[in-house]
Amino acid sequence: MGLAYLLARAADTIADTDLIGRDQRLWYLNMFRDQFRGDEVQPQAVQSIQAGLLPHQTDSAERVLLERLPDCLALYRKFEQGDRERIRWLMDVLPNGMEMDLTRFPGSSAQDLSALERPEELDRYTYYVAGCVGEFWTRMVCAHRPAMKHWDVDRMSAIGVRFGKGLQLTNIVKDIARDLHNGRCYVPTQWLDEVGLKPADLLRPGSLPMFRPILLRMIRQAVEHLDQGWLYTMALPRFEIRQRLACMWPILLAGETLKRVATAPDLLDPTVNVKAPRSVVYRVMALTTFTGACGYVGTAYWGRLRKQIV
Incomplete structure (x- = not known):
């Protein structure tokens, strides 16, 4: 539950980083969602998210969260299948609200x-x-x-x-x-x-x-x-x-x-x-x-x- 919360906060941080354009935020948000659509690690995608967002983080907690994002994803992949599926479902649905905010x-x-x-x-x-x-x-x-x-x-x-x-x-x-x-x-x-x-x-x-x-x-x-x-x-x-x-x-x-x-x-x-x-x-x-x-x-x-x- 705690890890799911941190992952949701990471998605929210991506969507709310208003120092970069909306289209770019949507791109990073979808890249983040892709991390849960398969069981393969995508380190280059995570590095791209970090490179695009970390320079714009003024909140220290959000900055640390993005820095530790690879650790969060690694821990997620160690969970048993049922927990992974439940978190995967949440990470597919929850960002739809963030996407609505960015597009509507x-x-x-x-x-x-x-x-x-x-x-x-x-x-x-x-x-x-x-x-x-x-x-x-x-x-x-x-x-x-x-x-x-x-x-x-x-x-x-x-x-x-x-x-x-x-x-x-x-x-x-x-x-x-x-x-x-x-x-x-x-x-x-x-x-x-x-x-x-x-x-x-x-x-x-x-x-x-x-x-x-x-x-x-x-x-x-x-x-x-x-x-x-x-x-x-x-x-x-x-x-x-x-x-x-x-x-x-x-x-x-x-x-x-x-x-x-x-x-x-x-x-x-x-x-x-x-x-x-x-x-x-x-x-x-x-x-x-x-x-x-x-x-x-x-x-x-x-x-x-x-x-x-x-």
Whole structure:
């Protein structure tokens, strides 16, 4: 799981290195994906990725990750076949979201603003960047945790997809102003048309009242996905405490964030960061940890929280 995370971060670093052109980033991203489409080592391709990207890394952690990319790929190839296949699948699906960002949003500023057109595109995007992670997580833990052997893997993977989509929708509504000013409108124009808005209108903080019905629709959709995530969490055996906490924390913190997004008067101001304060983060972590990820306590918290959101 840790290695899959590092490989996903490496792909994300390739896609986000904006000091090189989009076409070049797409080329490197596809070169990276090719490393998982066969069992042969391609050292020249990895060296090409490093040569093209390392000079542009200002973040030390991302630089170290790219430097150690050959070690990550070597470790991946030592895994047993089932784990390799699961990681291979993830590395084939997850970069589709990065590719969508690079192709659907060709600009990088408000002057070059582009938008998704249909709700189906938004749903597909949230699957690529987060929903597929829920599916991967499910299949991986079912393969390795004896307590999970009773799960219907296909059914729970589908619920895991909803879980991931809910978290990603939360990120989208939370970061809407920042994304708009970076040239990306994830709100489908089909929805904006319903209230007489264009993507560029959202650059004006004063358009929030007109936009609010669409915002609340996206928030309700996120909550519905997170409800499925909570069902997923409660289906985990009670003694799988670490797994339960790993699911409880993002759901409860997403709920705390959505509660603030729904009422934020300055949501469309890119200088404002709407999120749960650190004190709330500590409270959520303490409550769920000290009660041993108790389902009754967590469910009561989530139930009260979701009523405050919608």
